[in-house]
Amino acid sequence: MKIIKGINDKNKNDIVKWTNEKGKDFLEQWAGASLDFPLTVSQIDNMSNIYSIFCENEFIGIIQKIREETENVHIGRFLVNPELTGKGLGKRALIEFINLIFQDENVNSITLNVFDYNVGAKKLYEKVGFKVVNVTENPMKKYMMIMKKGEK
Numbered sequence: 001m002k003i004i005k006g007i008n009d010k011n012k013n014d015i016v017k018w019t020n021e022k023g024k025d026f027l028e029q030w031a032g033a034s035l036d037f038p039l040t041v042s043q044i045d046n047m048s049n050i051y052s053i054f055c056e057n058e059f060i061g062i063i064q065k066i067r068e069e070t071e072n073v074h075i076g077r078f079l080v081n082p083e084l085t086g087k088g089l090g091k092r093a094l095i096e097f098i099n100l101i102f103q104d105e106n107v108n109s110i111t112l113n114v115f116d117y118n119v120g121a122k123k124l125y126e127k128v129g130f131k132v133v134n135v136t137e138n139p140m141k142k143y144m145m146i147m148k149k150g151e152k
């Protein structure tokens, strides 16, 4: 498993294809309201701090540092190829990404948001050590979760 900053044009097209085949709700599930359906390569071009996930040299997904705050990094836009989900790849990638972020000694915590209906993703975040810190409902029920350095 390798996590590499940036994304090449071919892999941008994979993200577009995986997403648009599944539809508008799927885009919202992994990107919130920030991207417009149908997804386009140019919208991905506008995303900064995006990381590509590779498993045995195959591009399998993306994850993003959405905001780098003083001591916290807010992550999201986590997507694994829909044909490869449920095999433990996402968990391995997330753990790797967390380790990468915590290598920066100024960073003490990582946060993310997940919709209530996204039961599988929320379970995964709990398994790797994230805890719910805030619940909002505008209009969709959503959790903010946090992982603190050294807690798991």
Ligand SMILES: CC(C)(COP(=O)(O)OP(=O)(O)OC[C@H]1O[C@@H](n2cnc3c(N)ncnc32)[C@H](O)[C@@H]1OP(=O)(O)O)[C@@H](O)C(=O)NCCC(=O)NCCS
Pocket: 029, 030, 031, 077, 078, 079, 080, 081, 082, 084, 085, 086, 087, 088, 089, 090, 091, 092, 113, 114, 115, 118, 119, 120, 121, 123, 124, 127
């Ligand atoms: C969320 C996502 C990135 C996780 O990647 P993945 O490769 O499917 O996850 P894994 O196979 O590593 O699953 C890890 C754990 O989460 C749990 N899990 C994953 N999907 C689940 C589901 N649909 N229901 C219940 N549990 C689930 C599994 O129990 C697994 O635990 P285990 O390894 O102890 O068995 C991937 O499913 C995905 O791309 N989903 C669509 C986009 C999305 O919703 N992104 C998250 C936005 S917040």
